[in-house]
Amino acid sequence: MTRNLALFAGLAVLFVLTGVFQSWNLSLSILNMGLLSAVMAMGVNMQWGYAGLFNTGIMGFVALGGLAVVLVSAKPVPAGWNAGGPGILLALFLGAATIAAAVYLYRRMPKGRTRSLTMLAVLVGGFFLYRAVFDPAVLAVESNSPQNAGNIGGLGLPSLLAWPMGGLLAAAAAWAIGKTALGLRSDYLAIATLGIAEIIVAVIRNEDWMARGVKNLTELPRPFPVPYEVDLQQTASFLNWTASIGADPVTASSITVKLMYAGLFGLVLAAVIWLSERALNSPWGRMMRAIRDNEVSAEAMGKDVTRRHLQVFILGSAVVGVAGAMLTSMEGQLTPGGYSPLRYTFLIWVMVIVGGSGNNWGSILGALLIGWLWLIVETVGPGLMGMITAGVPEGSLKSHLVDSAQHMRLLSLGVILLLVLRFSPRGLIPEK
Amino acid sequence: MDFLNGLVTFLNFVFVPALAYGSQLALGALGVTLIYGILRFSNFAHGDTMAFGTMVTILFTWWFQSMGINFGVLPTALLALPFGIAATAAFVLATDRVVYRFYRRQKAAPTILVIVSLGVMFVMNGVVRLIIGVDDQNFADGARFVISAGDFKTMTGLAEGLAIKSTQAITVITAVIVVAFLFWFLQKTRTGKSMRAFADNEDLALLSGINPDRVVQVTWILAAALAAIAGVLYGLDKSFKPFTYYLLLLPIFAAAIVGGLGSPLGAITGGYVIAFSEVTVTYAWKKVLGYWLPPDLAPDNLVQLLSTDYKFAVSFTILIIVLLFLPTGLFKGKSV
Numbered sequence: 013m014t015r016n017l018a019l020f021a022g023l024a025v026l027f028v029l030t031g032v033f034q035s036w037n038l039s040l041s042i043l044n045m046g047l048l049s050a051v052m053a054m055g056v057n058m059q060w061g062y063a064g065l066f067n068t069g070i071m072g073f074v075a076l077g078g079l080a081v082v083l084v085s086a087k088p089v090p091a092g093w094n095a096g097g098p099g100i101l102l103a104l105f106l107g108a109a110t111i112a113a114a115v116y117l118y119r120r121m122p123k124g125r126t127r128s129l130t131m132l133a134v135l136v137g138g139f140f141l142y143r144a145v146f147d148p149a150v151l152a153v154e155s156n157s158p159q160n161a162g163n164i165g166g167l168g169l170p171s172l173l174a175w176p177m178g179g180l181l182a183a184a185a186a187w188a189i190g191k192t193a194l195g196l197r198s199d200y201l202a203i204a205t206l207g208i209a210e211i212i213v214a215v216i217r218n219e220d221w222m223a224r225g226v227k228n229l230t231e232l233p234r235p236f237p238v239p240y241e242v243d244l245q246q247t248a249s250f251l252n253w254t255a256s257i258g259a260d261p262v263t264a265s266s267i268t269v270k271l272m273y274a275g276l277f278g279l280v281l282a283a284v285i286w287l288s289e290r291a292l293n294s295p296w297g298r299m300m301r302a303i304r305d306n307e308v309s310a311e312a313m314g315k316d317v318t319r320r321h322l323q324v325f326i327l328g329s330a331v332v333g334v335a336g337a338m339l340t341s342m343e344g345q346l347t348p349g350g351y352s353p354l355r356y357t358f359l360i361w362v363m364v365i366v367g368g369s370g371n372n373w374g375s376i377l378g379a380l381l382i383g384w385l386w387l388i389v390e391t392v393g394p395g396l397m398g399m400i401t402a403g404v405p406e407g408s409l410k411s412h413l414v415d416s417a418q419h420m421r422l423l424s425l426g427v428i429l430l431l432v433l434r435f436s437p438r439g440l441i442p443e444k
Numbered sequence: 445m446d447f448l449n450g451l452v453t454f455l456n457f458v459f460v461p462a463l464a465y466g467s468q469l470a471l472g473a474l475g476v477t478l479i480y481g482i483l484r485f486s487n488f489a490h491g492d493t494m495a496f497g498t499m500v501t502i503l504f505t506w507w508f509q510s511m512g513i514n515f516g517v518l519p520t521a522l523l524a525l526p527f528g529i530a531a532t533a534a535f536v537l538a539t540d541r542v543v544y545r546f547y548r549r550q551k552a553a554p555t556i557l558v559i560v561s562l563g564v565m566f567v568m569n570g571v572v573r574l575i576i577g578v579d580d581q582n583f584a585d586g587a588r589f590v591i592s593a594g595d596f597k598t599m600t601g602l603a604e605g606l607a608i609k610s611t612q613a614i615t616v617i618t619a620v621i622v623v624a625f626l627f628w629f630l631q632k633t634r635t636g637k638s639m640r641a642f643a644d645n646e647d648l649a650l651l652s653g654i655n656p657d658r659v660v661q662v663t664w665i666l667a668a669a670l671a672a673i674a675g676v677l678y679g680l681d682k683s684f685k686p687f688t689y690y691l692l693l694l695p696i697f698a699a700a701i702v703g704g705l706g707s708p709l710g711a712i713t714g715g716y717v718i719a720f721s722e723v724t725v726t727y728a729w730k731k732v733l734g735y736w737l738p739p740d741l742a743p744d745n746l747v748q749l750l751s752t753d754y755k756f757a758v759s760f761t762i763l764i765i766v767l768l769f770l771p772t773g774l775f776k777g778k779s780v
Contacts, residue, residue, distance in 0.1 A: 066555050068488075068562075139749075147745075192764050196771055198555045199486040203697045204767070207760035210694065218753045353690075358562060365559070412577075419573035426566025430543060433560055 016373060016441050023380055030388065037263065038391065040270035046383035047277035048339050052356075053363045053375040054284050055331030061370035061443070062292065063324040064304040066198055069189070069205030071356035072212035073329045076185055077178030077336020078346050079216055082223040084174035085233050085341075086166030092156040092221075097164045099149025100221065103142050110138025153221040163224045171235040175280070175337045182333025183326045185212065190325040195318040209357065217348040230345040235338075238272045241265040273342055280338065284331055285372055292372070300324060301370075354422070359386060362429050368439025377440055382428075386421065393417040445602075450735030452604040456593070457732075462723035463716075464612040464681055467619035470715025471674035472692065473699035474626065474708055475667040481643040481706035482663045483544070485557035490671060490696065492568035495689035496535060497672025498679045499576045501528030502583045509585070517587040518614070525676055533668040539564050540664050548660070565690075572686050581684040584611055611680040622673055623712060626666070630708065635662055643706060691756070695722070698759035702766050704773025713774060722758045725749045 031039035052070060059065040114131050121127040154162045185208065193204040216223060223229050234240065244250050244265040254264045291297050303310040303317050311317050340346050359382065367378020397417040404410045432439065472494060479487045487493075504524030514520050543564060547557055589595075590613045593605025630636040635658070642649040642659045650656060675689065682688075699718045703710025729747040737743075750757065766773060 064555065066558060192768055196767055198553075199558055200701070200767055202488075202555075202558060203486065203694070203701070204760075204763065207694050207698075207756060207763065210691070211754070211757050211760055214753055214756065218751065358566065361559070361562070415577075416574045419570050419578075421570075422566050423570025423574065426563050426568075426570060429563035429566065430560065433556070433563060434543075434546060 072209030089165030178337025186329030370443030466719030494675030710775030
């Protein structure tokens with residue numbers, strides 16, 4: 013226990029040092045990203061630590077959370093919606109109905125050639141029907157002032173509402189993927205989730221009608237209590253307060269905003285920890301660990317392994333989806349180009365493994381520590397590389413070396429992962 | 445005549461590109477399937493192994509070019525390829541010695557090995573980006589076409605041309621040679637036979653005196669060679685970019701699983717299945733159908749089932765269908 017407290021205290025010192033030697037703004041923005049990553053790591057820990065499920069599609073669930081923010085809280089575009097919104101909804105409904113019909117036929121009809129042919133006919137017919145409704149509707153939506161809008165718009169609801177929605181979207185996707193890939197060998201889940209994540213991001217990137225694709229959707233509202241810096245700087249009480257402590261209003265406002273985000277994220281993180289600690293120490297949690305440690309004997313005891321796996325897979329993905337929604341809320345815009353598997357899938361994995369898989373506190377420690385390292389290298393790295401290469405004459409070699417500082421992150425991350433797996437596979441805070 | 449024009453268009457835009465792409469995927473999937481059959485885990489670092497081999501080959505190609513060495517009408521990269529293979533094999537054997545061997549002795553669960561291969565993927569990814577950067581590199585030289593569209597038109601008098609890029613021809617020929625060699629090796633040589641015995645039943649193979657370390661080493665060397673060849677062929681045909689190679693992981697795995705993990709014949713079939721479906725589904729059929737259908741039935745729109753941005757969705761869908769209906773793949777690979 014004292015060791016764990018010491019680890020967290022050491023982590024706090026890192027953030028304080030960053031604040032003192034770099035700037036408090038930087039320290040807080042790293043802390044916020046760290047808190048978000050911690051929520052994601054909690055989701056991954058549920059899947060991997062509690063149940064031993066290997067999910068390599070975290071990026072996809074993060075992106076779905078971001079999409080939920082756009083759909084719920086972006087400002088409405090009535091013209092775009094009227095042009096083709098209902099058509100798109102109808103098309104999506106038709107698509108879902110086609111798949112449902114095919115599944116129904118598969119379950120109800122006797123096995124044989126007739127069944128295959130009927131299913132094929134339903135799927136092909138459904139696909140062309142879907143495209144026939146979908147294409148004109150999309151064209152109508154996207155041709156509505158493409159410079160500024162070209163999308164169906166959001167509902168204009170508060171950003172906080174989007175967070176649970178993000179969780180729901182991610183859970184729905186997890187259900188679909190879990191239904192197909194769980195119950196097969198463990199590598200298949202990894203490959204299937206890797207694929208679904210790429211597809212989700214490709215959809216967000218290319219379907220302009222949904223969230224404007226790579227044209228990015230900006231001006232998403234902030235979640236409830238967080239004010240805008242500009243508004244703060246014009247509030248008399250805030251200005252009086254900064255004057256009384258002798259702070260610069262601009263810096264103070266941005267630090268205040270970041271602190272409020274940190275508070276909000278901290279609340280969500282606390283709620284997730286509380287819930288999952290309760291779950292882990294309940295009969296359900298013991299059952300999950302029993303399944304993880306020995307599937308065969310758990311099954312012999314009458315536990316439905318595949319069903320429990322599906323359950324925990326959905327729960328974990330939903331937590332990741334909520335974190336993704338929080339991320340997009342904080343950034344105020346959805347940038348599909350920013351979703352890279354490295355940053356949002358594999359980095360989270362390193363956090364969980366370094367922190368200690370199966371232990372929630374370990375995941376949080378890992379998330380804050382690796383998050384700090386990852387972001388501090390971004391600011392300090394090029395300078396450090398410049399210092400190292402100070403003796404190298406100016407020229408292409410030197411600029412190549414300085415530019416390559418960011419790739420050093422990949423290399424060192426891989427080395428850290430391999431070293432932890434080899435020499436301390438239970439992580440910094442091992443499971444009890 | 446219309447029928448022939450349509451056929452030539454089909455060959456030009458669908459068949460030839462898909463054949464070349466399928467050969468590249470097949471070589472990649474063969475590497476994955478070999479590792480899976482003998483070392484019993486899905487190697488996530490395979491895409492980056494391909495990138496590593498290609499990078500070394502590109503560096504040697506540049507060096508040869510700077511010395512004025514070339515291969516006539518063939519790309520210089522083919523001369524550099526043996527060096528790429530050697531470097532990749534050395535790197536991969538080193539990772540096996542430093543990283544994988546420990547877990548093999550521990551008899552670690554396959555999932556742990558997959559995570560370890562993720563770590564290796566990071567390291568290789570970092571090394572490749574550190575050395576050659578993240579940008580596109582085009583390193584094909586030599587003759588560009590075996591037959592160009594214009595020549596084909598004058599030769600046959602058809603309205604449509606059939607272009608065969610030399611890189612496509614090289615890809616298919618190399619793939620045939622490599623696959624023939626691999627099958628000869630696995631079926632006829634003593635080492636190949638011991639590899640198949642090891643894949644079939646590890647305990648029995650050990651009992652009959654097969655040296656496991658040697659089998660593992662040969663497997664890694666073969667996988668490295670296949671990865672480097674597949675990577676170079678893909679890079680010659682398209683271009684080299686580290687991130688694209690990471691993305692190739694999905695179609696390659698799909699190919700290996702569709703064919704049946706652990707089955708070399710399956711990997712080859714799977715590669716072509718994935719490539720042909722991907723190209724067919726993302727190709728705009730308007731022109732071909734315009735030739736083949738009577739004029740009043742000719743389509744007005746592009747008749748493109750999916751935009752090329754979603755080509756991953758194709759390999760993914762095939763993967764899901766196979767997982768649902770045929771978990772052991774077309775050629776009865778291993779399912780557990």
